[in-house]
Amino acid sequence: MTKVMIIDDDEEWSEDIAEYLRSEGIEVIIKTKSNEGIELIKQDFFDVLIIDYKLLNGGANKDNGIDVITKIRAYDQFIPIVLCSGQLEKEADMDRILINSINLGIAEYFSKSKSASELQKIIKKCEDFKTDSIISTYEKWYKSCPDKETPIMVNSSGDKYSPKRIIDEIKKGTPLGIELRKSLADFALEVLN
Known part of the structure; x- marks a missing residue:
């Protein structure tokens, strides 16, 4: 079973998304404070992380999503991360945000205005990519x-x-x-x- 964690201070949106994903057989953990999410990542395994760009309730450090992802990447370089936001398109420094996203290896960007089924497709794509990486490694071994x-x-x-x-x-x-x-x-x- 695919297991994802949502790190987002918007509890209502997170619960709505989680309800749909759970109905599709995906295990979902929600953390509204970034520091709690980061600690849980160190203790548990997740297939995909969904992290909000604007975390107003980020925990002790009031981190935004990029800060949180930077901390996660210090611990796990490979977990697929989906950056989500309801207003990222309106950010004045959108170019800087996107460059940071690329440098941090963010798999996808998801606008909260899209449907939960669209997010499910992104999660599936992240899972397929991870599987394809494993198969690619197997194929290299096979050649030798x-x-x-x-x-x-x-x-x-x-x-x-x-x-x-x-x-x-x-x-x-x-x-x-x-x-x-x-x-x-x-x-x-x-x-x-």
Whole structure:
């Protein structure tokens, strides 16, 4: 199950979004204070973070979203982060904000005026990107693998798959390839946790 955390001081918006995402099978944790969110990230695993740009109730330091993301990146360089705001488009220093966003590796920007289903699509895209990165790493390993035919993966039915078969099925996008891609990503994420 995908697990996301929303760091936003707008409790009403956060609860509305969380309600929709939960109905779609996504686990959602909400933190209204940035310092609490940062501490939780150090203790728990999240697939995606959704962080508001303007955190009026940011906690002890009154951080904005960019400040929070900077602190998170000191701890976790890879977690996908979605920067959201209801008024970012109106900011006078929008160019600086976007440059900071790029430098901090923010995966997406989400306007709060959009629907929760749009945010769900962004979360899915972030998850797919993370999975694709894992598959890309596997493919690099495969290229240097001396024995491409010996089975290395066994599914719950007892079927065995060689590195060559895994890569071939994933690249073709077959139902088996989709299953193997997901299994490989799940395994890698489990090992990393």
